[in-house]
Amino acid sequence: MNSIIIEDRYQIGESIGNGAFSSLNKVIDLEENSIKALKQIARNNLSNEEYENLRKEYAIIHERKHPNIVIYHCEFRFKDFYCILMEYCSEGNLKNYLSKYRLLDNELIEWCRQLSSALAYLHSQNIIHRDIKPENILIQGKSVKIADFGLSKELDHSTAVAKTLCGTCLYIAPELIFSGIYKTGYSCKIDIWSMGCVYYEMSESKLLFGNNCKNKDELFRQILSGFSINDISENNILSEILLKMLVKDPKDRISAKELYPSIKSLKEENFRN
Secondary structure, three states: OOOOEEOOOEEEEEEEEEOOOEEEEEEEEOOOOEEEEEEEEEHHHOOHHHHHHHHHHHHHHHOOOOOOEOOEEEEEEEOOEEEEEEEOOOOOEHHHHHHHOOOOHHHHHHHHHHHHHHHHHHHHOOEEOOOOOHHHEEEEOOEEEEOOOOOOEEOOOOOOOEOOOOOOHHHOOHHHHHHHHHOOOEOOHHHHHHHHHHHHHHHHOOOOOOOOOOOHHHHHHHHHOOOOHHHOOOOOOOHHHHHHHOOOOHHHOOOHHHHHHHHHHHHHHHHHO
């Protein structure tokens, strides 16, 4: 679709990512003379349910505005494609960044502060992301932004519990594993666990779980065995926060509302010293 102009406004540019049934392209908004990202999904690859889920993804996040959440500008149909126009983040995703660079403590804390702020906002809106991982965190300048709300869910205020097993195995919370077996349900706290795994990766430059695992069952056993102070380097500036985020029982796990001020205090203390 290179050099094609759609909606008499968006000029399709280079590919910046592909999924099983979708493509992501850099586009030029000719009206605003700005660069955006366009997610395109072939409609004939989607069941009616999948199509409605995509519409829900857009609806959930379009009205929510936060500096550390990728902006969803608009949705439209183009020929046989369902399209979502989004904010373009020029530095790519966190996974690729971490494969090349190690974060300095000040940078680490600032990015953790931004991500905790975004998570606190989402949870205050009763939204669970359900797929927090480095690939779904994008970088733009000095900012990090949560992206890809394809698995997100807006909880009913009366229950605040979801039951569908989903997410990426390396970052999945223990209660999600139990939910898949016993259909017990889970809360927003699954995002805290996943973000804890991301923070660990950011601070230790390695995966928390999944090392030397031959299959998914081994990985799940590793996750269910829990996390301890022995898993953290002695000089890890996030050690106390990680121990609060990676608590096996979600009832005892820190909330997003509590996490943000903890990170903010750590940032202030770090700069003061």
